[in-house]
Amino acid sequence: MKISPKMKKALNDQIALESSAANSYLAMASWCEVTGYQGAADFFYAQSDEEKTHMLKIVHYLNDIGAVATIPAIKAPVSSYKSLEGLIKTALKNEQAVTKAIHKMVEIAQKEKDHGTYAFLEWFVNEQVQEETKFETILQKFDLLGRDKLGINEIDKVLAADAAAPEPAA
Ligand code: FEO
Numbered sequence: 001m002k003i004s005p006k007m008k009k010a011l012n013d014q015i016a017l018e019s020s021a022a023n024s025y026l027a028m029a030s031w032c033e034v035t036g037y038q039g040a041a042d043f044f045y046a047q048s049d050e051e052k053t054h055m056l057k058i059v060h061y062l063n064d065i066g067a068v069a070t071i072p073a074i075k076a077p078v079s080s081y082k083s084l085e086g087l088i089k090t091a092l093k094n095e096q097a098v099t100k101a102i103h104k105m106v107e108i109a110q111k112e113k114d115h116g117t118y119a120f121l122e123w124f125v126n127e128q129v130q131e132e133t134k135f136e137t138i139l140q141k142f143d144l145l146g147r148d149k150l151g152i153n154e155i156d157k158v159l160a161a162d163a164a165a166p167e168p169a170a
Helices: 005-035 038-064 084-111 115-145 149-164
Strands: none
Touching: 005 038, 005 084, 038 084, 038 115, 038 149, 084 115, 084 149, 115 149
């Protein structure tokens, strides 16, 4: 299967974006760990692994169709946060940026009648709906459970439970 140079560039850019998300979540996990939010740390370590699988999906797709993936250099992520809530807000923004990029690729695939890439991207479209909902739901918890020490501790437990839950098969 042959894809256009534009589609190939967009997919390679997405490898960089997913890789950067993996790195950013790793930094968030590390910050949570040293700050004493162990549940949130477990959650973000798992989230970082998930992003790596997203990146690999695209690497394999490009290589499988003979377009050849480019493995990018990644900038150092932000490593310090003012609060857990601020950190989750940043994570949601990251996901919204990823969603935008995926939707752009879908539009390119549609325009170019690249049905193979269009079908490949469907998984990512659905995944992004879940990812955004996940972070929005966590953010709501700050209103529901509070921002004091007890509230944050409860939110940390919610995140621990999420990290321990088995991931649906990708
Ligand atoms: Fe792979 Fe959370 O975007």
